[in-house]
Amino acid sequence: MTLRPVLVNIKAVDDAAVGRFWGEALGWSVSSNAPGETNVGRVGFDWRDPVGVRVDVVAVPEPKTAVKNRVHLDLATTSAAHQADLVARLRSLGATPADVGQGDVPWTVLADPEGNEFCVLEPREVYRDTGPIAAVVVDCADPRAMARFWDEAVDWTLHEVTDDHAVFRSAEGVGPYLEFLRTPGAKTVPDRVHLDLLRYPRDDQEAEVTRLRALGATDLDVGQGDVPWKCLADPEGHEFCLLARS
Template identity: 40%
Template sequence: MFLENLGIDAVDPIRVGRFWEAALGTTVLTAEPDIYETRLDIDGEAYLDLCFPRVPQPPTAPLRLHFDLRGGERQLEIAERLRELGARDLDIGQGQVPWIVLGDVEGTPFCVMEDREAYRDTGPLAALPLDVADPRREGDFWTWLTGWVDAPGTGPRTLRHPSGRGPLLALCEEPEPKRPGAKNPIHLDVRLEAEDDADEITAEIERRGGRELHPDWGDLPWRVYQDPSGNEFCLLPAPGPAS
């Protein structure tokens, strides 16, 4: 298994996808009214795909996963460039902080970070902070699920691709428990490999505190789960005709 996708709900996938493609320097894979996909290279072989599926209305659930962009010494310059692409400044109650809070073209908050040693080699996407109930427990869960490994960071538990490159998955203590029935507007997707057995992995997910969901979304080739803190993720089929 490996972490393959970031799923970002969008009312207008093409508009939002093109914003993030310009912001991060990614490469377009699919550009259709109902889905926009663009690829962020990590180390020449590993990658993360940003997938923007269409949703009928703007998400209202609190963000439990968001984007932190690397700013560093160019923080002000990068923030201004993002404003020129359509981002706007947001006040979400952050107060006096060293990072800059912006909203993308549909108002989804993200941050442009100040200089931090942990972000020096991440590329333009510095970190993916994920709210969880127990960072240590969820760190073990996501390490097993993705193959990412512990790395220096700024949160209670931080994971990173084993190449030591690309964004950090920062597991942060949640400000409040996940609201039942409130789907995360941004979620992670894990891709099976040919040797993986989906039923065996499902059993292990449940043993580790997660659970499978059965949403009424029609006949899908992937399966939907929650981690032990209730954060949704999808288990995608192994590469092949079904994927």
């Protein structure tokens, strides 16, 4: 039994507008399967049998607070010129500069039109083949503890773990990395960005939920009501959903 990260879920008041932004930012197609949900992914992406991840923007009534998200996307670039051009293009699409205390760094921190922070990285060899999303980055207090939980929870490969960070990537070695970074402060508000996981067809949904709870996950009530998916939180409180296969 194991799970795969398949979707990066971003909450927004205007899902269509934020979805269009991310479609333009990533160079991916934009569609909608239901009101209040905008899907952003590569042409031909199948979330039931994914290679990499898709971005889903889901409508919520509450705007983002001033608190920095503890999950964000890092975008990859191939050269200094590419980085500069991408930053300029993103700003023309509605991104704004963001100060999260980064200081003088070679990457650029921006926020999407509803304030969700993300980074445009300087060229890094490790991200040369990830596609537009270099990494999904999670702030945490204890990367080693996060590595233990997520290594058991999902089938992605743990590439590196230290006191400061833990790094995963899909078992196929494609798509973005999943990184846990030691970051000061504690989680205080629900995140507007989280991962959605999917079980393999042969596995049982309730058995997977039970397994996750045994690893340290807790049930989460975000007002979802009676839905076919399960909302959970990892041992540091990062929300994630276990999707139902349809």
